[in-house]
Amino acid sequence: MHVPKVLKIKKILTESKSVKTFIFDWNFNDSLLKPEPGQFMMIWNFEDEKPMSISKIDFENNEIGISIKNIGSFTNALHQLNNGDKVGIRGPYGHGFEFNDFKKILAIGGGIGMAPIASFTEFAIKNNLDVDVISAATTSNELLYEDRLNDAGANVFTCTDDGSCGFKGFATHRMEDLLQNNVYDLIVTCGPEIMMKGVVELANKHNISVQISMERWMKCALGVCGQCCVDDSGWRICKEGPVFWADDLNNIKEFAKYKRDSSGIRNYY
Ligand SMILES: Cc1cc2nc3c(=O)[nH]c(=O)nc-3n(C[C@H](O)[C@H](O)[C@H](O)COP(=O)(O)OP(=O)(O)OC[C@H]3O[C@@H](n4cnc5c(N)ncnc54)[C@H](O)[C@@H]3O)c2cc1C
Ligand code: FES
Numbered sequence: 001m002h003v004p005k006v007l008k009i010k011k012i013l014t015e016s017k018s019v020k021t022f023i024f025d026w027n028f029n030d031s032l033l034k035p036e037p038g039q040f041m042m043i044w045n046f047e048d049e050k051p052m053s054i055s056k057i058d059f060e061n062n063e064i065g066i067s068i069k070n071i072g073s074f075t076n077a078l079h080q081l082n083n084g085d086k087v088g089i090r091g092p093y094g095h096g097f098e099f100n101d102f103k104k105i106l107a108i109g110g111g112i113g114m115a116p117i118a119s120f121t122e123f124a125i126k127n128n129l130d131v132d133v134i135s136a137a138t139t140s141n142e143l144l145y146e147d148r149l150n151d152a153g154a155n156v157f158t159c160t161d162d163g164s165c166g167f168k169g170f171a172t173h174r175m176e177d178l179l180q181n182n183v184y185d186l187i188v189t190c191g192p193e194i195m196m197k198g199v200v201e202l203a204n205k206h207n208i209s210v211q212i213s214m215e216r217w218m219k220c221a222l223g224v225c226g227q228c229c230v231d232d233s234g235w236r237i238c239k240e241g242p243v244f245w246a247d248d249l250n251n252i253k254e255f256a257k258y259k260r261d262s263s264g265i266r267n268y269y
Contacts, residue, residue, distance in 0.1 A: 001032045002222065004044050004088030009081055010063065017141045019069045019112060020079055021055060024089065026064040037120035038096030038213055038243040041066060042221050044088030045081075048074050051218045051238070053190075054092065055115035055145075057123060065119075067144070069112040093221045094242050097211055099124050102186040106178060106208075107154075108134040108171050108199055110191025114144040116213050117190055122152045132157065132182065134174050136191065140165035172198035179206050188243075189213070194269060197256040200246045210246045214255070217262050227262070230254050 011023040028034050035041075040051045043066060056065025066089075070079045081087070097120050099105065105124055109117035114135055121131045132155045137143045139162050149156050158166030159174045167174045172195065175187075179202065189199045190213035203210035216228040216237040223239035230237060233251035249255050258268040 001092070002090055004042070004049075004090040006086050006088050009083055009085050009087065012081075012083060013065075015067060015144050016137075018071070019067055019142075019144060021065045021067040022078070022081075022087075023056070023063050023065050026062055028059055028062060033092070035064065035092035036096030037123045038116050039092035039094050040116075040221075040242060041089050041091035042093065042218075043068075043078070044090070045074065045077055046088065047077070049088070050074055051093075051215075051221060053116040053119075053213075055118050057119045067112065067115045067118075091221070094238055095240070096120075097188050097213075097243050099127070099129060099186065099188075102129060102209075104130045104132075104182070104184050105186045105188065106132050106134070106175070106182070106184040108136070108175060108187065108189040108191070108195075109144070110136045110171055110189075110195045111138070111142065112144075113189070113191030113195075113213070115190070117188065118145045118149060120188060121149055121154050125153045131155075132178060132184075134159060134171050134178070136160070136171035136174070136195070138162065170198070171195055172202060175199060175202055179208075184208055186211070193256040193259075200249065203246065211243050212246065212249075213243045214241050214252075216259055219262075227260075227264075 007024045013021040035054050040053045043052050052066045055067040107117045136159045187203045187210040196212045219225045219227040221238045223236050228237040230252045231254045258266045
């Protein structure tokens with residue numbers, strides 16, 4: 001799993017104005033390669049290598065999907081690829097979401113944070129759990145996976161900052177409404193840390209367990225280089241994370257405050 005497999009892109013799906021999903025054939029029979037929702041892969045375009053969540057885990061068709069938001073030089077280079085082009089993939093890495101013993105789940109994704117939320121939602125529904133999803137984006141043409149998640153059997157509540165589709169406002173505002181009329185026993189979330197901080201605060205207020213998925217700059221993804229360590233526990237997001245329980249945030253003091261760039265310099269939110 002640590003040696004990149006050079007795989008052909010099988011299919012490319014345009015998900016939104018800035019996001020494409022790349023579909024690859026995957027060998028689920030090898031237990032080391034069997035991914036869990038919330039885990040991530042390292043994607044290598046033979047020049048650079050970066051972490052990406054697994055947005056689709058399709059056991060029936062032996063496929064995985066990686067959704068990539070075009071935000072810089074690496075992601076833009078990937079967006080230029082076509083069906084049949086090759087990339088290197090290694091993983092899966094990190095700890096995924098846990099959902100055993102829960103019944104009704106609220107999954108909240110902001111922007112490209114919807115990628116692990118999508119694979120989690122499909123997986124949880126296949127395991128007979130009831131999942132409501134808040135899918136949040138800045139504007140309507142950035143919303144992700146709405147049809148796919150509705151088809152899977154989730155109740156999808158869209159919200160946009162500008163009100164161009166669904167509820168007008170932030171994911172946390174929509175969450176407050178849903179908490180008035182529903183009883184959830186687990187909340188999972190991935191997205192901007194400021195959003196996730198709000199989600200954790202509301203979940204704590206309502207006494208609901210919550211898991212968050214974090215991002216930090218990654219190089220090895222093996223737990224070796226220390227690039228993704230967080231203050232002040234030194235936990236490695238690639239190894240101890242990227243998914244954490246809310247209680248773990250007592251050991252991640254930098255959460256929603258700052259993150260380090262590739263040189264280790266703190267960038268404050
Ligand atoms: C666990 C994890 C899962 C991720 N899942 C996804 C996903 O499903 N889809 C997606 O589009 N993006 C995902 N990302 C973010 C993605 O890795 C970066 O946004 C991307 O590498 C940016 O590359 P760029 O060269 O195009 O942009 P750049 O302009 O080089 O970078 C833009 C920003 O991306 C972040 N970034 C850049 N390089 C890295 C790196 N090596 N490790 C971590 N962050 C980096 C930094 O915050 C940086 O400021 C994930 C990151 C992590 C850590
Ligand atoms: S990326 Fe090297 S230890 Fe996490």
